[in-house]
Structures are given as structure tokens and as C-alpha cells.
Amino acid sequence: xxxxxxxxxxxxxxxxxxxxxxxxxxxxxxxxxxxxxxxxxxxxxxxxxxxxxxxxxxxxxxxxxxxxxxxxxxxxxxxxxxxxxxxxxxxxxxxxxxxxxxxxxxxxxxxxxxxxxxxxxxxxxxxxxxxxxxxxxxxxxxxxxxxxxxxxxxxxxxxxxxxxxxxxxxxxxxxxxxxxxxxxxxxxxxxxxxxxxxxxxxxxxxxxxxxxxxxxxxxxxxxxxxxxxxxxxxxxxxxxxxxxxxxxxxxxxxxxxxxxxxxxxxxxxxxxxxxxxxxxxxxxxxxxxxxxxxxxxxxxxxxxxxxxxxxxxxxxxxxxxxxxxxxxxxxxxxxxxxxxxxxxxxxxxxxxxxxxxxxxxxxxxxxxxxxxxxxxxxxxxxxxxxxxxxxxxxxxxxxxxxxxxxxxxxxxxxxxxxxxxxxxxxxxxxxxxxxxxxxxxxxxxx
Amino acid sequence: xxxxxxxxxxxxxxxxxxxxxxxxxxxxxxxxxxxxxxxxxxxxxxxxxxxxxxxxxxxxxxxxxxxxxxxxxxxxxxxxxxxxxxxxxxxxxxxxxxxxxxxxxxxxxxxxxxxxxxxxxxxxxxxxxxxxxxxxxxxxxxxxxxxxxxxxxxxxxxxxxxxxxxxxxxxxxxxxxxxxxxxxxxxxxxxxxxxxxxxxxxxxxxxxxxxxxxxxxxxxxxxxxxxxxxxxxxxxxxxxxxxxxxxxxxxxxxxxxxxxxxxxxxxxxxxxxxxxxxxxxxxxxxxxxxxxxxxxxxxxxxxxxxxxxxxxxxxxxxxxxxxxxxxxxxxxxxxxxxxxxx
Numbered sequence: 001x002x003x004x005x006x007x008x009x010x011x012x013x014x015x016x017x018x019x020x021x022x023x024x025x026x027x028x029x030x031x032x033x034x035x036x037x038x039x040x041x042x043x044x045x046x047x048x049x050x051x052x053x054x055x056x057x058x059x060x061x062x063x064x065x066x067x068x069x070x071x072x073x074x075x076x077x078x079x080x081x082x083x084x085x086x087x088x089x090x091x092x093x094x095x096x097x098x099x100x101x102x103x104x105x106x107x108x109x110x111x112x113x114x115x116x117x118x119x120x121x122x123x124x125x126x127x128x129x130x131x132x133x134x135x136x137x138x139x140x141x142x143x144x145x146x147x148x149x150x151x152x153x154x155x156x157x158x159x160x161x162x163x164x165x166x167x168x169x170x171x172x173x174x175x176x177x178x179x180x181x182x183x184x185x186x187x188x189x190x191x192x193x194x195x196x197x198x199x200x201x202x203x204x205x206x207x208x209x210x211x212x213x214x215x216x217x218x219x220x221x222x223x224x225x226x227x228x229x230x231x232x233x234x235x236x237x238x239x240x241x242x243x244x245x246x247x248x249x250x251x252x253x254x255x256x257x258x259x260x261x262x263x264x265x266x267x268x269x270x271x272x273x274x275x276x277x278x279x280x281x282x283x284x285x286x287x288x289x290x291x292x293x294x295x296x297x298x299x300x301x302x303x304x305x306x307x308x309x310x311x312x313x314x315x316x317x318x319x320x321x322x323x324x325x326x327x328x329x330x331x332x333x334x335x336x337x338x339x340x341x342x343x344x345x346x347x348x349x350x351x352x353x354x355x356x357x358x359x360x361x362x363x364x365x366x367x368x369x370x371x372x373x374x375x376x377x378x379x380x381x382x383x384x385x386x387x388x389x390x391x392x393x394x395x396x397x398x399x400x401x402x403x404x405x406x407x408x409x410x411x412x413x414x415x416x417x418x419x420x421x422x423x424x425x426x427x428x429x430x431x432x433x434x435x436x437x438x439x440x441x442x443x444x445x446x
Numbered sequence: 447x448x449x450x451x452x453x454x455x456x457x458x459x460x461x462x463x464x465x466x467x468x469x470x471x472x473x474x475x476x477x478x479x480x481x482x483x484x485x486x487x488x489x490x491x492x493x494x495x496x497x498x499x500x501x502x503x504x505x506x507x508x509x510x511x512x513x514x515x516x517x518x519x520x521x522x523x524x525x526x527x528x529x530x531x532x533x534x535x536x537x538x539x540x541x542x543x544x545x546x547x548x549x550x551x552x553x554x555x556x557x558x559x560x561x562x563x564x565x566x567x568x569x570x571x572x573x574x575x576x577x578x579x580x581x582x583x584x585x586x587x588x589x590x591x592x593x594x595x596x597x598x599x600x601x602x603x604x605x606x607x608x609x610x611x612x613x614x615x616x617x618x619x620x621x622x623x624x625x626x627x628x629x630x631x632x633x634x635x636x637x638x639x640x641x642x643x644x645x646x647x648x649x650x651x652x653x654x655x656x657x658x659x660x661x662x663x664x665x666x667x668x669x670x671x672x673x674x675x676x677x678x679x680x681x682x683x684x685x686x687x688x689x690x691x692x693x694x695x696x697x698x699x700x701x702x703x704x705x706x707x708x709x710x711x712x713x714x715x716x717x718x719x720x721x722x723x724x725x726x727x728x729x730x731x732x733x734x735x736x737x738x739x740x741x742x743x744x745x746x747x748x749x750x751x752x753x754x755x756x757x758x759x760x761x762x763x764x765x766x767x768x769x770x771x772x773x774x775x776x777x778x779x780x781x782x783x784x785x786x787x788x
Contacts, residue, residue: 057709059600233750238761242704242713243460245634246748246760249452253627269602269705277631277703279614304705306604320517328517335518412523 037367038153038445039131045104046097046366048073048353049130051121051145052159054109057240057266058137061300061345065135065159066107067338068346072353075333076103083333087326087382088354092361099360110136114144121145125152131366132157134352137265137345139163139212146175153445155368157352160317160345162264162296163212164219167396168435173442174368176375176395178355179348182212183430185295185315186219188401188423190227192313197258197291199228204256206247206271208263209236216262216295224260232256237267244271248278257285260293268294269304276308297404300343302416309406309416316402318347318384319419327384341414351383355390369442387425393432395439401428448618448627453745455617459634459703461741462641463489466696467714468721468733469648470689476665476728477682480568481579485693486715487587488556492694493706494594495555496548497603503529503541543608545702552698553691560690564683587711595708602705607633611702633702640699644692645734651688652730661685665728720768726781736779740764 041047050069053062074080078095085093097103106128108120117136124130133149134157136142142161149156150172158166158177162185167177193201203224207217213236221231232254237247248271251259259280263271275281275292283290297314320331320341330350334342342350359374360366376392388399404417467489474482506525514522529537540547567586571579606612611633618628652658664671664678671678697706704710721740725732746752747763759766771779 057600057707059595235750235753240713242710245456245460245703246453246745249456250449250748250750252452252629253448266602266707269604273604273705274703277612277633279629279631300601304602304604304707306606306705308604332518335516335520339520341517 036444036446037369039125039129039366041101041129041131041366044101046099046101046360047128047130048103048105048356049108049121049124049128049133050105050135050349051108051110051117051124051133052135052349053112053137054107056111056113058112061137061160061265061298061343062110062135064300064343064346065137065349068334068342068350069105069135069353071334071337072350072357073103073105076353076357080337081329081333084326084330084350084354084383087329088358089381090358090362092358093354098357099364099366103357106130110138110141110145112138112141114141117141117145118148121148122152125149125154130154132356132371134356135159135349136161139166139215140210142166142177143170143211146170146172150174150440150443153368153443155356155371157356159349159352161212163215164435165211165215165437167394167437169437171394171396171437171439173372173395173439176352176355176372176390176397178351178397180315180317180399180401180428181396182216182219182295183435184401184428185216186223187428187430188403188421189220189293189295189313189315190223191423191427192403192421193224193258193291193293194227196313197288201229201258201288201291202232202256202286203229203258203260204232204251204254205234205260205262206244206251207234207236208239208267210239212264213262217260220260220262220293220295229258237263237271240266242270244274245278247271248275248280251275251280252278252283255285257288258291258293260295262295264296264298265301266304268296268298268301272305272312273308281308281311297417298344299414299416300345302406303413310408312406313420314404314417316404316417317344319344319402319404319417320347320414321417321419322384322402324384324386326382330384347384351385354383355380368444372442386422391432393439394435394437396432398425398429400425448623449749450746451617451621451628452630453749454742455630455634455638457742457745458738459638459641459741460744461738462638463696463700463714463737464718464721464741465734465737466641466644467693467718468725468737469645469730470692471718471722472725472728472730472733473648473685473689473692475722476730477661477685478564478568478572480571481576481583482568482689483580483583483715484563484587484590485583485689485718486711486713487590488559488690488693488711489697489700489714490594490706490708490711491559491590492552492556492697493605493701493710494598494697495552495694496545496605496698496701497598497706499548499551500541500544500605503527503544503547505529507531545605545607545699548698549695552694556691556694557687559694560687561683563690564686568686569679569683587715591708591711598708600708602707604705605701607636607702611636637699637703641696644695648688648692649730657681657684717764720764724768724771724778726778729778729780729782732778732780739779740767743767 052065075083106124110117121133132155136159139161142158146156156175164181207213261271294314297316302309359371363370363374375390379389381387385399401423403421405420407418410416471485509524510521511524512521614629616629721736725736748760
């Protein structure tokens with residue numbers, strides 16, 4: 001029978017060997033160890049991470065975003081009719097992938113929860129090797145994922161996020177937003193409200209109690225008060241309140257003649273439907289017809305509100321009925337593949353993918369700092385919003401903003417909004433310092 | 447004063463929904479001893495009965511018009527509801543009244559769903575700890591939600607009240623206020639009266655029928671009723687079905703107030719459990735009383751005057767009241783000593 005002797009030298013040798021053994025997998029699998037930047041593609045494909053809500057209240061919007069991403073990947077790889085690649089002012093992309101590599105993608109489910117969204121983005125970066133993360137339907141989620149991408153050293157191309165903070169106080173060098181924001185909504189909507197309702201109005205705000213709601217309320221108050229409107233009250237409502245009747249009844253006898261619903265998604269559907277139920281759309285106050293305003297409209301959400309949206313003013317980033325060549329090409333491509341027109345969320349996600357790919361092609365690299373430099377100050381056209389610029393100072397796209405109104409006689413389930421004004425870019429531009437925050441340096445993750 | 451009246455009305459229609467869901471929860475807990483976390487999903491299924499009835503009645507004949515094209519180049523679809531095509535104005539009226547009609551469909555559908563749930567799953571958990579019951583019924587609720595989502599999508603689906611019930615009723619004139627000062631949507635008042643009728647129906651069933659008497663006896667002492675040769679399990683199965691019907695009716699009629707989506711049951715579930723606990727576990731009158739009481743208090747807590755003094759009170763009032771009631775009356779408002787304490 002043999003005995004096991006453990007002496008000091010043996011223990012030290014064993015511990016050293018075990019340490020090397022344990023460290024080895026990390027040394028050989030770490031993507032950043034040998035690469036020049038995080039997830040540098042080494043094979044013949046480059047992987048993009050599409051982080052969208054696949055479950056939860058925004059799953060339908062997430063599904064539409066995913067459709068647009070898949071379409072964009074097809075077009076980048078030379079499949080399909082090319083969509084907006086043919087109308088895009090930059091002609092770097094030829095439908096041969098990006099920088100000689102085919103575009104592949106992985107998907108994650110944000111669940112419209114910040115922690116879940118960060119976890120899925122982390123998984124796509126660390127496990128799947130995604131070189132860019134994009135998507136989402138909420139500002140809270142966008143800000144959380146943007147922070148993660150900055151720490152990890154990959155580019156974040158935001159999806160639908162409308163809060164000023166995304167490219168304001170929470171902006172990051174690695175983050176870029178094509179979608180508009182509440183500041184632009186306020187600047188675009190206010191003159192239309194003045195033309196339709198005059199400058200002597202009393203407004204009552206119901207506001208979703210989170211970052212986007214506060215941002216939206218602040219912007220609309222600022223611009224309508226400049227017009228001469230008085231804000232009677234601004235009441236915060238819990239996210240997902242369901243029944244808003246207890247918040248709507250105080251409006252009835254408050255003396256207000258305008259109700260501003262700073263709500264999105266289910267909250268917007270419910271609060272608008274219930275406000276109309278309480279007769280606010282047909283009411284007369286102070287000798288004027290009562291008005292309801294929904295600053296951020298979404299066609300997908302408008303479907304949920306049914307007839308309640310008729311005649312209601314709001315703003316949107318893009319609408320499928322636009323008649324410019326880019327929009328027509330995108331609607332045709334999307335409609336032929338899926339049988340219905342794309343939403344504004346789908347449009348912004350498609351644009352972000354194309355813009356990222358184009359920047360990589362122009363930079364000749366996927367390195368975040370090089371791609372970011374190619375996007376900064378980039379002016380382009382042909383993607384459905386007219387001449388647009390990715391401002392270098394805050395990584396926010398500046399373009400025309402659409403003011404829309406719920407159609408009185410829609411011809412189909414998709415034909416719910418009519419564009420009443422295209423507010424020129426110059427009218428919605430603001431100094432980058434206005435919203436605060438610091439971009440900081442790029443992080444390449446190496 | 448007018449605002450107080452309006453908030454009371456708000457509380458009553460909201461409380462009607464709470465009371466109906468809590469009533470079903472209490473019946474199930476009182477008879478079967480099961481903590482049913484799938485009860486909110488039954489409310490949601492009832493709402494989707496209304497959605498399905500509307501979709502069925504509103505089925506459209508689709509023809510392609512080659513002379514017109516969509517923005518993506520395919521021929522335009524011309525849609526006409528069959529009901530309108532076949533029955534003209536009467537057909538349009540039937541579609542308009544789809545929500546009240548859906549109540550007739552929801553009764554048998556929810557009864558079958560309830561009985562199937564009890565026989566197929568819940569009965570295997572009678573003797574298991576409450577934690578197991580909570581896990582399995584919560585899991586069931588998620589499965590039901592996902593099934594509904596796969597059929598109807600995640601977005602809310604508009605479900606308007608019949609045109610005749612879309613207007614406002616002016617209470618103010620009768621109470622001496624100026625015209626237009628105390629107005630309330632007609633459908634919400636209908637919902638409140640409907641909830642009273644259903645609650646009355648359930649109490650009448652339990653108090654005035656032999657079946658109800660046996661059920662009440664079973665709630666008090668299940669073993670003795672069994673020793674008398676009565677198959678109490680079979681009756682409790684039907685009771686589970688009735689509780690599902692009550693939740694389903696509450697959901698179907700609530701759709702014009704809250705556009706239904708797959709998640710709506712979860713929003714009501716937690717509140718309804720609080721209602722049950724505040725009312726007193728196993729007490730049917732307690733569940734109803736607490737439902738209306740919490741509905742009204744929630745409405746008052748949302749008044750600007752109250753929120754100015756206690757910011758955010760509207761978001762916690764229900765739980766605050768629950769804490770206070772349980773401290774003062776640990777068995778809830780109408781809970782009795784010895785009931786549900788084993």
C-alpha cells in the first residue's frame with residue numbers, strides 16, 4: 001500500500017500548476033487578449049447583436065425591429081431588392097457585406113427591463129462576439145445598455161429611445177442615436193399646437209413616472225409656455241397604471257382646456273382611450289374646444305387605441321406614407337417581405353444598421369473609435385428623413401421632424417396617422433450643451 | 447365636492463373589478479384551500495373571450511382590387527365584414543354589441559376552463575404545501591399568458607363599448623350641481639351595476655340553493671360533509687368553475703375600460719390578493735367590502751390635493767392600508783377567528 005506524502009515543495013509546485021491550469025482557458029479564450037479591439041472579427045463574418053424586446057409589453061414593437069434588422073442584413077449581404085441602399089447618399093456599401101465580411105447576427109431579449117437588457121447584451125458581446133449592439137424600445141433600457149457597451153468597448157446604435165438623456169446627460173462616446181428626442185418633439189409640436197389651438201391655453205399634463213416621461217413633460221412645458229400657454233398641473237402617474245380614471249377625473253373641472261398625455265405604449269393606449277371615454281375630446285372649456293395631445297405617437301400603439309386617436313396631434317420619427325425615394329424603397333422592400341408597412345421603430349433600426357455598416361466600410365475597420373470617427377459629423381440623405389447629420393458633439397442625428405394627427409377616416413389598420421407638418425431640421429436643432437453630459441473617450445475594449 | 451363624487455364613482459367601478467376577482471379567489475381558497483395565482487389569468491381569459499367574439503363577429507370578406515395597389519406594390523385588399531354584408535344594419539348592430547354578447551360566450555367557456563384546470567392540474571396539489579400551489583398556479587398563469595400572446599400579439603386590442611353606451615351620464619343636475627360638473631361614462635356605471643349583479647348572483651347561489659348550502663357546509667367542515675355521504679370534491683370542482691366564470695365575466699365586461707392585452711391579469715392579481723387579505727381570508731362579504739373600499743381609497747389617493755401633501759401616496763396606498771388593517775385586525779376586516787388558521 002502506498003502512502004501519499006505532501007511536503008512544502010510539492011504543495012508549491014502543485015499550486016503553481018493548478019494556477020496555470022485554471023488561468024489557461026481565460027488566456028486562450030479572451031477575445032480582447034490578442035485582438036486590437038473588442039471582438040475584432042477574424043473569420044469571414046462580422047456579428048451584430050440585435051437586442052430587442054421579444055417578450056413583455058413591447059414584444060410587438062420588438063418583433064417589428066427584428067424584421068427590419070433581418071431585412072437590413074439581407075440587403076447588406078446582397079440579398080433582396082437592396083431597400084434603401086439604392087437611395088442612400090453614401091455609395092460605399094455594394095451589397096457585398098462589410099469590409100469584405102458577410103454580416104451575421106445574434107439576437108437578445110431586452111424584456112424592456114434594464115437588467116435583462118444588459119444581461120442579453122453582455123451575453124452577445126462575451127459569448128457571441130458581437131461587435132455592435134443595437135435595438136430597444138425604451139429610454140431606460142437604452143441608457144443602461146449604452147453604458148454597458150461603453151464599458152465593454154463596442155458600439156451601441158440605439159433603437160427607439162426618445163428621452164433627451166440618451167444623447168444628453170447620459171451620452172457616451174460609444175453610443176449613437178438616429179431617433180429624435182423630446183426636445184425636438186417640443187420644438188416641432190409647439191408651433192402646430194399654436195396654429196390649431198391658439199396661444200391662450202391651459203394645459204394639464206399626465207406624465208409616466210420615469211426618465212422618458214419627465215423628459216417629455218419638461219420639453220412640452222418649456223415650448224408651450226413660451227407660446228403663452230399656462231401649465232395648470234403636471235401629475236405623475238405610475239408606469240403601467242392600467243386604469244387612469246382617477247387621474248383623468250380631476251382634469252374635468254380643473255379649468256384646463258388641453259390634456260397632454262406624456263405616455264407611451266400601453267399607458268398611452270389606456271390613458272388616451274379613457275380620456276376620450278370621459279368625453280374630453282368633445283368637451284368645451286373656457287369657450288374653447290378641449291384638445292388632447294400625445295407628444296410621441298407610434299403607429300403600432302395607435303392601433304391599440306382604435307378610434308380614440310382620431311384628431312389627436314403628436315409627433316413621430318418617420319411614417320410609412322412619406323413619399324421620398326428612400327421611404328418608398330423601404331416600404332416596398334419591407335411590405336413585400338412581410339405584407340404590411342414598417343413602423344417608425346423598424347425604420348430607425350434599419351437606418352442604424354445601414355449607417356453603422358457604412359461607417360465601418362468608410363473607416364475600413366470595425367474598431368469602435370474608427371467607426372465612431374466615421375459617424376461623427378456624417379451628413380447623409382436618402383434614408384427617409386431628408387438631409388440628416390450625425391452631430392459630433394453628442395452623437396445625435398438631426399433631421400426634419402414629423403408632426404402627425406390621428407386620421408378621421410383611416411383606410412386600413414395601418415393608415416392611422418396623417419402627416420400634418422414636416423418641421424425643418426433647423427427649427428428643432430439646439431446647442432449640444434443644452435442637455436448636459438459628457439461623451440468621454442471612446443473605448444475600444446482592448 | 448364634485449371631485450369627491452367623481453372619485454367615489456371611480457373607486458366603485460374599479461372596486462367592482464377588484465371585488466369580482468377577489469370573490470373568486472376567496473371562493474377557491476375557502477372551498478379547496480388552494481392559493482390560486484392563475485386567477486388573474488382567468489380574468490384575462492375572460493377579456494379575450496370578448497376579443498374573440500368581436501373577431502368572430504367582425505370576420506371580413508377580403509377581395510383583391512387589381513386596379514389599386516398598396517405602397518409596397520401588391521393589389522389593395524377590400525374588406526367587408528360578413529355580418530354587414532349578410533344582415534346590413536342589423537349585422538352592424540350585432541358587431542357593435544359584441545362586448546355584451548361576449549358575456550354569453552364567456553360563461554360556458556370559463557366554466558369549462560375552470561373545471562378543466564381543477565381536474566387537470568389543481569386537484570393534484572390539494573395536499574401539497576401552499577408554496578407548491580403558488581408555484582404551479584403562477585406557472586400556469588404564465589403559460590396561459592404566452593398562449594394568448596402567441597394568438598393575439600402583445601399589443602392592447604381596442605374593444606369599444608356599444609355606441610349607445612359610449613356617452614356620459616350627468617349626475618350633477620340631480621344632485622344640485624351645475625350641468626356638466628359631475629359627469630361619468632355610461633359604460634363604467636354599467637360595469638359597476640353589472641359587478642353588483644354578479645356579486646348578488648353568487649351570494650344568492652350560495653345562500654339560497656341546496657348546492658350552495660352543501661358548499662358552505664363544506665367550507666366550514668369538509669370532513670363532516672364527506673361523512674354524510676356527499677361527494678364534496680365534485681361540488682368543489684363546480685365551485686372552481688363558478689369562480690372562473692366570475693373572473694371571466696369581470697374581464698369580458700372590463701374590456702371597453704381597459705384595452706385587453708395578455709398581461710392584464712397580472713396587473714390585477716397582486717391587488718386582488720391584497721383585497722382578499724384585507725377583507726379576511728375566506729370571507730366572501732369581506733372580499734367584496736375590501737374590493738370597493740380599496741378601489742375608492744386608491745382613487746382618493748390619486749387626487750392632486752392628497753398627492754401634494756403625500757407625494758407618491760397613490761402608488762402605495764393599497765399596501766399601506768393592508769399593513770394598517772393587518773396590524774389592527776390581523777384576520778382582516780371580516781375574517782373570523784378559527785377560519786383558515788390551520
